[in-house]
Amino acid sequence: xxxxxxxxxxxxxxxxxxxxxxxxxxxxxxxxxxxxxxxxxxxxxxxxxxxxxxxxxxxxxxxxxxxxxxxxxxxxxxxxxxxxxxxxxxxxxxxxxxxxxxxxxxxxxxxxxxxxxxxxxxxxxxxxxxxxxxxxxxxxxxxxxxxxxxxxxxxxxxxxxxxxxxxxxxxxxxxxxxxxxxxxxxxxxxxxxxxxxxxxxxxxxxxxxxxxxxxxxxxxxxxxxxxxxxxxxxxxxxxxxxxxxxxxxxxxxxxxxxxxxxxxxxxxxxxxxx
Amino acid sequence: xxxxxxxxxxxxxxxxxxxxxxxxxxxxxxxxxxxxxxxxxxxxxxxxxxxxxxxxxxxxxxxxxxxxxxxxxxxxxxxxxxxxxxxxxxxxxxxxxxxxxxxxxxxxxxxxxxxxxxxxxxxxxxxxxxxxxxxxxxxxxxxxxxxxxxxxxxxxxxxxxxxxxxxxxxxxxxxxxxxxxxxxxxxxxxxxxxxxxxxxxxxxxxxxxxxxxxxxxxxxxxxxxxxxxxxxxxxxxxxxxxxxxxxxxxxxxxxxxxxxxxxxxxxxxxxxxxxxxxxxxxxxxxxxxxxxxxxxxxxxxx
Ligand SMILES: Nc1ncnc2c1ncn2[C@@H]1O[C@H](COP(=O)(O)OP(=O)(O)OP(=O)(O)O)[C@@H](O)[C@H]1O
Ligand SMILES: [Mg+2]
Numbered sequence: 139x140x141x142x143x144x145x146x147x148x149x150x151x152x153x154x155x156x157x158x159x160x161x162x163x164x165x166x167x168x169x170x171x172x173x174x175x176x177x178x179x180x181x182x183x184x185x186x187x188x189x190x191x192x193x194x195x196x197x198x199x200x201x202x203x204x205x206x207x208x209x210x211x212x213x214x215x216x217x218x219x220x221x222x223x224x225x226x227x228x229x230x231x232x233x234x235x236x237x238x239x240x241x242x243x244x245x246x247x248x249x250x251x252x253x254x255x256x257x258x259x260x261x262x263x264x265x266x267x268x269x270x271x272x273x274x275x276x277x278x279x280x281x282x283x284x285x286x287x288x289x290x291x292x293x294x295x296x297x298x299x300x301x302x303x304x305x306x307x308x309x310x311x312x313x314x315x316x317x318x319x320x321x322x323x324x325x326x327x328x329x330x331x332x333x334x335x336x337x338x339x340x341x342x343x344x345x346x347x348x349x350x351x352x353x354x355x356x357x358x359x360x361x362x363x364x365x366x367x368x369x370x371x372x373x374x375x376x377x378x379x380x381x382x383x384x385x386x387x388x389x390x391x392x393x394x395x396x397x398x399x400x401x402x403x404x405x406x407x408x409x410x411x412x
Numbered sequence: 413x414x415x416x417x418x419x420x421x422x423x424x425x426x427x428x429x430x431x432x433x434x435x436x437x438x439x440x441x442x443x444x445x446x447x448x449x450x451x452x453x454x455x456x457x458x459x460x461x462x463x464x465x466x467x468x469x470x471x472x473x474x475x476x477x478x479x480x481x482x483x484x485x486x487x488x489x490x491x492x493x494x495x496x497x498x499x500x501x502x503x504x505x506x507x508x509x510x511x512x513x514x515x516x517x518x519x520x521x522x523x524x525x526x527x528x529x530x531x532x533x534x535x536x537x538x539x540x541x542x543x544x545x546x547x548x549x550x551x552x553x554x555x556x557x558x559x560x561x562x563x564x565x566x567x568x569x570x571x572x573x574x575x576x577x578x579x580x581x582x583x584x585x586x587x588x589x590x591x592x593x594x595x596x597x598x599x600x601x602x603x604x605x606x607x608x609x610x611x612x613x614x615x616x617x618x619x620x621x622x623x624x625x626x627x628x629x630x631x632x633x634x635x636x637x638x639x640x641x642x643x644x645x646x647x648x649x650x651x652x653x654x655x656x657x658x659x660x661x662x663x664x665x666x667x668x669x670x671x672x673x674x675x676x677x678x679x680x681x682x683x684x685x686x687x688x689x690x691x692x693x694x695x696x697x698x699x700x701x702x703x704x705x706x707x708x709x710x711x712x713x714x
Pocket of ligand 2: 464465466501584
């Protein structure tokens with residue numbers, strides 16, 4: 139029996155081949171950018187849409203390695219700080235609310251009718267459509283951004299936590315009751331620890347949407363932040379700044395996602411990350 | 413519902429009369445009449461799907477009977493609490509706790525935090541003792557339920573329920589996935605705990621020799637009978653009810669002729685679809701056995 143390396147359902151790519159295959163799409167992407175950029179620059183050497191590597195490096199030096207001439211601060215650090223603050227605030231409040239409502243509605247049937255149908259209905263509203271309303275309501279103020287991230291992520295998380303709580307087998311609850319647990323023991327010592335990893339997984343999955351809402355809200359009404367900078371610079375056709383910013387955002391997102399996954403795996407050994 | 417059950421002072425720990433249970437239009441249990449004395453080891457047998465687990469859920473207070481009088485410890489049945497322990501067919505253990513923590517649960521919710529801290533050594537020893545008695549080695553203590561085999565999970569669930577020593581213990585095929593050797597030592601263990609702490613046990617099993625060996629009373633539940641009305645009948649009843657020779661016998665009795673004969677008799681009465689007794693002819697020999705019949709049923713056989 140000969141195991142194929144690449145083709146068929148029995149294939150087992152070796153380590154080396156695997157590494158090459160993982161790198162392949164990245165190499166293709168970079169190569170096609172360089173070719174495209176080269177072609178455009180040949181036609182017009184002042185083209186700003188696809189700057190060359192050296193121009194991008196100059197951009198990186200300007201925003202990430204030297205202080206801004208006016209503010210005396212490093213631009214990208216300043217923007218990252220502002221953005222992450224908004225995101226952290228919005229997402230963590232959303233997670234706490236989702237936990238409180240989802241857990242209690244899931245455990246106490248009496249709390250369900252007043253919450254779950256409403257949440258289900260509200261979560262069909264497109265959050266993006268709420269953005270203009272929020273901007274007007276907060277008069278473009280700082281709270282508009284975290285509020286927007288909060289609104290965009292909280293309902294989905296709430297529904298998922300509720301569903302997770304509800305799916306816990308009734309047998310398990312009865313079993314712990316027969317071991318002498320009271321109702322509050324059940325909610326806070328039996329069910330809560332079981333849904334914590336699920337909550338963190340939810341936050342992890344909400345990072346993607348949260349970035350969308352963050353950048354959208356910063357694009358439309360802010361004077362600092364990663365999203366603000368990207369839109370501002372692209373209006374000035376400074377792609378040599380926009381591209382490093384996009385790469386940086388991607389990198390932060392990747393690190394956060396990995397950190398969450400690793401933390402869940404480390405902290406909740408019993409939880410099989412699905 | 414008050415939290416305290418009075419669990420003593422009643423001769424009968426269970427009094428059921430005319431109990432019915434249906435899910436939607438599907439009748440599962442039809443007219444169960446049953447009285448059980450304190451200290452009885454009741455084994456329950458019956459065809460798959462006849463409603464044995466359902467009956468346990470009713471006793472436990474996890475679900476409510478559709479009709480009938482249902483008294484536990486002399487008072488109407490209450491929601492699940494520490495007076496009745498349960499070993500489920502499945503889903504017993506908490507997935508986020510290790511084997512050791514799962515068994516420790518029974519200690520966790522009793523007494524104050526200070527008490528638990530003071531007795532932590534005694535409790536840990538006790539947990540280790542119970543785990544040892546269900547044949548789990550210290551290597552397994554820190555495993556999570558998902559990493560255990562089906563039989564190991566069952567044994568942890570048994571230890572978890574036994575350590576609590578609730579006055580009434582309900583067990584739903586607790587030894588279903590065990591090999592013969594471990595099964596036998598578990599049988600001995602449960603008889604030991606039952607005698608020592610004067611428990612009342614309900615033990616559902618598909619293994620007739622096991623039922624006859626363990627019990628002081630055996631109940632056969634079945635839908636294979638006739639009531640003179642609709643055909644086929646809806647819902648299961650208690651079709652046989654025998655007293656069994658009393659308590660902790662040596663496992664050798666399983667080989668005697670009388671033992672084998674009783675097993676055959678119960679098998680015939682409970683599990684044979686072709687053998688349909690009329691409701692007035694059930695083999696209800698146990699002294700506590702009784703039947704509430706309607707007039708049509710009493711006179712009805714044509
Ligand atoms: N929640 C429910 N809704 C509808 N029907 C149910 C429900 N629970 C049980 N039943 C039905 O009740 C009947 C009895 O189920 P039960 O689990 O009590 O059987 P059992 O005697 O324990 O069987 P087994 O020996 O296979 O465990 C089955 O026909 C089952 O389909
Ligand atoms: Mg069952």
